[in-house]
Amino acid sequence: MREQFGHADFQPGQWEPMRALLAGRDAIVVMPTGSGKSLIYQLPALMFDGLTVVVTPLIALMKDQEDKLSACGVDVIAMHSHLTDTQARDIHERVGSGQGAILYLTPERFKDREFFERLLERRVSLFVIDEAHCVSQWGHDFRPDYLTLGSVARRLGRPPILALTATATAEVRRDIARQLEMKDPHLTITGFARPNLRFEIRRTVNAAVKDEEVERTLRAREGDGVIYTATIREAERLYERLRHDHPVGIYHGKMAPGERKETQDRFMSGDLGVMIATNAFGLGIDKQDIRFVLHYHFPGSIEAYYQEAGRAGRDGDPATCALLYRVEDRRVQSYFLGGKYPEIEEAARVAICLEQYPLSTPVALTDLANQADVPARKARIVLALLKRHGLVREHRGGSWERLGSQLTSVNLSEDLHDYEERRAMDQSKLRAIVRYCQTTECRTRYILEYFGEAVEPGWACGNCDSCDAMERWEERATTDRASTDRAAVA
Numbered sequence: 001m002r003e004q005f006g007h008a009d010f011q012p013g014q015w016e017p018m019r020a021l022l023a024g025r026d027a028i029v030v031m032p033t034g035s036g037k038s039l040i041y042q043l044p045a046l047m048f049d050g051l052t053v054v055v056t057p058l059i060a061l062m063k064d065q066e067d068k069l070s071a072c073g074v075d076v077i078a079m080h081s082h083l084t085d086t087q088a089r090d091i092h093e094r095v096g097s098g099q100g101a102i103l104y105l106t107p108e109r110f111k112d113r114e115f116f117e118r119l120l121e122r123r124v125s126l127f128v129i130d131e132a133h134c135v136s137q138w139g140h141d142f143r144p145d146y147l148t149l150g151s152v153a154r155r156l157g158r159p160p161i162l163a164l165t166a167t168a169t170a171e172v173r174r175d176i177a178r179q180l181e182m183k184d185p186h187l188t189i190t191g192f193a194r195p196n197l198r199f200e201i202r203r204t205v206n207a208a209v210k211d212e213e214v215e216r217t218l219r220a221r222e223g224d225g226v227i228y229t230a231t232i233r234e235a236e237r238l239y240e241r242l243r244h245d246h247p248v249g250i251y252h253g254k255m256a257p258g259e260r261k262e263t264q265d266r267f268m269s270g271d272l273g274v275m276i277a278t279n280a281f282g283l284g285i286d287k288q289d290i291r292f293v294l295h296y297h298f299p300g301s302i303e304a305y306y307q308e309a310g311r312a313g314r315d316g317d318p319a320t321c322a323l324l325y326r327v328e329d330r331r332v333q334s335y336f337l338g339g340k341y342p343e344i345e346e347a348a349r350v351a352i353c354l355e356q357y358p359l360s361t362p363v364a365l366t367d368l369a370n371q372a373d374v375p376a377r378k379a380r381i382v383l384a385l386l387k388r389h390g391l392v393r394e395h396r397g398g399s400w401e402r403l404g405s406q407l408t409s410v411n412l413s414e415d416l417h418d419y420e421e422r423r424a425m426d427q428s429k430l431r432a433i434v435r436y437c438q439t440t441e442c443r444t445r446y447i448l449e450y451f452g453e454a455v456e457p458g459w460a461c462g463n464c465d466s467c468d469a470m471e472r473w474e475e476r477a478t479t480d481r482a483s484t485d486r487a488a489v490a
């Protein structure tokens with residue numbers, strides 16, 4: 001291994017799934033990004049005679065791996081939509097003629113019939129699915145193309161399957177195993193602990209106290225940081241409040257792409273010390289030296305929180321992840337949840353409104369939403385469901401045309417029931433983050449257990465506000481005991 005990859009040792013959690021795969025078992029590995037997941041298939045890939053097929057949705061990541069592996073002398077092929085025709089033909093040839101030890105491809109590539117035929121001629125020793133949570137419709141990044149991967153694996157002769165992900169709750173893990181038709185997969189969950197991150201909950205009774213806390217954090221800051229708010233409005237308010245006294249920038253989804261890029265570049269270069277942002281900020285942020293991430297509101301789930309907070313301290317140096325907790329903020333998140341999926345009577349209102357337009361007349365989504373008095377986001381879901389039943393057609397630019405009459409006769413309650421389940425799931429995630437804010441136990445422990453990582457009984461991180469409180473309490477108890485003893489002697 002050292003020869004080909006330059007590693008001398010395995011990271012924790014790498015060896016066991018490798019051994020399972022080499023023994024012909026399926027495996028699911030849940031590890032954070034950057035903790036060495038790729039080695040789990042790359043090493044077995046070199047030991048197998050046949051081809052290792054790696055499905056990943058991220059072309060950038062694919063190119064990255066291709067460069068790294070080629071540099072190590074591994075025969076690697078990457079097949080994606082950014083290739084020229086000549087390059088694609090060349091790759092077809094290479095796959096067809098039995099070259100390559102590892103083949104990377106996006107899930108859409110399996111739809112290319114000619115290519116798939118060639119792949120079927122190969123012996124596939126290992127089938128790897130990266131970002132496997134995309135298979136789950138509960139996941140944020142659900143990708144319909146992932147649903148076919150179970151049957152793709154069967155057609156490839158059903159080699160052992162390895163599913164890799166950085167985020168998967170128990171439900172999502174079950175979903176991954178079911179959708180990919182995995183057989184009793186070996187499960188590894190590890191690497192979530194980030195000892196250099198200090199987690200803190202700061203109780204704040206109102207907005208004024210929160211604002212003071214933000215000011216205090218900015219005055220005391222050592223290094224760059226991010227302040228996350230739940231809404232654009234709050235981000236703008238904070239920005240206006242702070243921009244005269246502090247080197248702050250703002251980033252949210254309603255800004256023009258050019259503006260976003262400019263402010264992001266300034267933050268990356270260290271020109272702006274602090275970014276005030278909504279959750280739109282983060283994907284592709286690769287700044288290693290972020291010293292603090294402050295959440296003005298708590299996000300909707302532990303997954304989201306850990307992802308955002310975890311952008312701090314990528315360089316391994318100490319960093320603080322603080323959250324300004326106020327129980328009323330739950331309403332902010334509940335509001336988002338309430339606005340996410342349509343109720344049955346909202347669905348009916350949208351259908352009735354559309355029925356009032358003649359056939360083959362495209363209607364703008366916003367008009368329809370206004371007339372039905374339903375938020376556009378929900379109206380869109382209703383139309384998507386009607387489309388699934390073949391009753392409407394979508395036009396470019398977000399207008400919709402009905403294809404039949406009696407839109408209301410179709411029973412959408414079953415489709416909407418799906419959303420009921422999602423709503424319940426979202427609610428339980430929200431409860432979990434509220435519990436995180438309220439718990440008196442070690443914050444890190446709570447997070448690790450949430451992700452399903454095994455934690456030794458009695459273990460605590462010693463680097464969070466709960467651990468501090470516990471330590472103070474114990475010190476006081478010792479002092480009290482000592483003075484009681486002295487009193488007894490006297």
Ligand SMILES: [Zn+2]
Binds near residue numbers: 441443460461465466
């Ligand atoms: Zn702790």
